Amino acid sequence: MPVKARERVVELLQVRFANGDLDMDEYERRVAASYQAKTPQDLDSIIGDLVQSHSELAVPEYGRITAILSNNEQNGVMPVPRQLKIVSVFGNAELDISAATFSPGLTEIEISAVFANVELTVPLGVRVESGGSTFLGNFDSKVPHIPGFAAADEQVIRITGRSVFASVAIRAAPGRLATAAVPAPRTDDAPRRLT
Secondary structure, three states: OOHHHHHHHHHHHHHHHHOOOOOHHHHHHHHHHHHHOOOHHHHHHHHHHHHHHOOHHHOOOEEEEEEEOOEEEEEOOOEOOOEEEEEEEOOEEEEEOOOOEOOOOEEEEEEEEEOOEEEEEEEOOOEEEEEEEEEOOEEEEEOOOOOOOOOOOOOEEEEEEEEEOOEEEEEEEOOHHHHHHOOOOOOOOOOOOOO
C-alpha cells in the first residue's frame, strides 16, 4: 500500500472533520481504519461517502481577488475556482492555496500586477504551467517537480498574466494538513534528547 495514498485519505478526513462533516468518534474510527487498510479499495471504502458528498459544485467556476491600494492575504482550506483572476494595483496580494480544494483537471489563474506584489503558494506535487509577461518587473515561478511526491496526475494549475513595475512570485509548499500529519525530517545529526 503506497504511503502517499494513505496520507491523502487521512488528509481528507482531517479536512472533513475540520469542516464539521465528521464527529470525533467517526473521525477517529476512519483514521484507524485507514492505517489498517490493506488495499486501495479499502481506502476508497473509508472515504467513499465523503468524496461523493463533496461534489464539484462546491468549487466555483469563477473567482476574483483584488488588492488596489491595499493588502489582501488569504490562506487555508478553501475552494479554488476553476478560473481565478488576481489583480493587484499599488497593493499586495498573498494567496496560499497549498491546502485548498480544486476541481479535477485544469485550474486557470490569471495574475495582473501593476506597481504591486503578488505571492502565490500552490500545493507541492501539482503540475504547474506558468507563463507571464513582464515590463520592468518579474514573473518568477519556482515550483519543483518532485518524483514520488505527486498529487493527482490529472490536476494542473495554469498560471498566466503580466507584471508591470511589479513582482509576481509563485512557490510550492506541502499542504498545511499534510505537514501537520507528518513531522518535518531532522536536518542535524545531533542525538535526540528525551526529557
